[in-house]
Amino acid sequence: MAAFRKESGGRRGLTSGGIGRGVGFAVLSFALFSVADAAVKWLVTRYPVTEVTFLVAVFALAPVAWLMARGGGWAALRPRRPLWVAVRALLLAADTLLVYYAFSRLPLAEAYVLVFAAPMLVTALSVPLLGEAVGWRRWSAVAVGFAGVLVVLQPGFAALDPGHVAALAAAVLFALSLIVLRRFGGGESSAAMLVAILLATMAISGPAVPAVFVPPGAGDLAVLALAGLLGGLGHLALIEAFRTAPAAAVSPFHYTQILWGIAFGLVLFGDVPGPAVLLGAGIIIASGLFILWRERRR
Numbered sequence: 001m002a003a004f005r006k007e008s009g010g011r012r013g014l015t016s017g018g019i020g021r022g023v024g025f026a027v028l029s030f031a032l033f034s035v036a037d038a039a040v041k042w043l044v045t046r047y048p049v050t051e052v053t054f055l056v057a058v059f060a061l062a063p064v065a066w067l068m069a070r071g072g073g074w075a076a077l078r079p080r081r082p083l084w085v086a087v088r089a090l091l092l093a094a095d096t097l098l099v100y101y102a103f104s105r106l107p108l109a110e111a112y113v114l115v116f117a118a119p120m121l122v123t124a125l126s127v128p129l130l131g132e133a134v135g136w137r138r139w140s141a142v143a144v145g146f147a148g149v150l151v152v153l154q155p156g157f158a159a160l161d162p163g164h165v166a167a168l169a170a171a172v173l174f175a176l177s178l179i180v181l182r183r184f185g186g187g188e189s190s191a192a193m194l195v196a197i198l199l200a201t202m203a204i205s206g207p208a209v210p211a212v213f214v215p216p217g218a219g220d221l222a223v224l225a226l227a228g229l230l231g232g233l234g235h236l237a238l239i240e241a242f243r244t245a246p247a248a249a250v251s252p253f254h255y256t257q258i259l260w261g262i263a264f265g266l267v268l269f270g271d272v273p274g275p276a277v278l279l280g281a282g283i284i285i286a287s288g289l290f291i292l293w294r295e296r297r298r
Contacts (some may be wrong), residue, residue: 022245025237026253032234034260037108038268039227043220044104048212052224053097053205055216057198059228063236064172079192088193089200091177096201098170105163109261113152114167116255119143119288122176126135129179133175141290148283152274192241210242251292253287 036056043052043146058231077083080206127131134142153164216224256279265271273281 016282019249020242020244022241022250023253025241025244026250027256028125028155029234029237030253030256031260032230032237033297034257035263036227036230036234037103037261038264039223039230040100041103041108041264043223043227044100044270045213047216047222048208049101050205050208051098051213052227053100054202054209055224056228056231057096057201057205059225060232060235061195061198061230062229064191064198066093066236068075076224077189077192077195079189079196081120081184085178085193086200087194088177088180089196090204091173091180092197093200095170095173095177097205098166098173102163102167104202105157105161105279106167107261107269107273108265109258109271109273109281110152110277111163111167112261113256113277113284114149114164115171115174115285116258116288117145117293118174118178119150119283121171123291125175125179126182129231130183135279135294138291138294141287141294145287145291147285148287150280150282151276151283152280194235223297258285 040052040056099111099115102115123134123138123142127134149168153160238250262273265273
């Protein structure tokens with residue numbers, strides 16, 4: 001569930017046991033996100049992308065409602081900076097729509113590889129948008145990461161699919177949402193940001209649904225519910241991961257979704273990743289991990 005990541009509450013005191021627990025929740029979280037994404041990919045080959053996006057967001061409200069009830073009720077939904085919470089929610093809603101469209105066009109692992117260019121984009125955009133200083137090591141990692149993207153796309157050798165464009169555009173929007181979170185996200189509750197994202201997702205996708213609506217059968221409705229519920233539960237697990245472990249310990253496990261994407265692609269859709277996708281994935285992962293390591297040292 002692309003839009004339901006990277007929200008975290010305040011962390012408790014860190015211990016080795018707490019870090020291990022946080023890593024466990026991180027692994028669980030990204031596994032749940034990947035299962036939800038596989039369900040979405042299966043659905044968007046049968047139903048319009050806007051319909052799937054809208055209904056998955058509706059079903060994801062259930063775990064979020066539980067979070068809200070546990071974390072302060074309706075008062076937890078009052079954002080401190082409503083404008084920036086809304087801006088970030090709209091960015092992530094559009095990101096989700098583009099990612100789901102990419103799923104309808106590309107193998108799951110290939111879409112993941114391109115979307116995971118976001119850390120490089122965050123580093124590059126932090127200079128003009130946040131005024132941060134980026135040294136030559138991180139700029140080199142950004143350049144290497146974008147080289148990995150070119151390896152996947154193979155410009156001049158393979159046709160560029162609209163799904164590639166959608167995945168890269170989603171990476172840009174996700175990076176911008178992280179920039180907004182860095183600049184204005186302090187003090188906002190996880191419940192407020194999550195509900196805003198879900199409402200924005202329904203607002204963006206909902207108007208198109210009546211014109212394209214295809215009534216889902218009972219089995220497909222169950223898959224829609226599963227995708228939404230697992231996405232919401234994955235987010236709850238991620239919040240717990242960030243509460244009990246430092247971001248530097250949790251964030252690298254995001255890349256396990258590429259492994260899940262390869263596995264689900266093979267088993268469910270018969271997608272065998274080519275050498276270019278595997279090589280590009282390795283380059284992008286290495287670049288992202290190096291950027292994370294350098295930021296941790298800073």
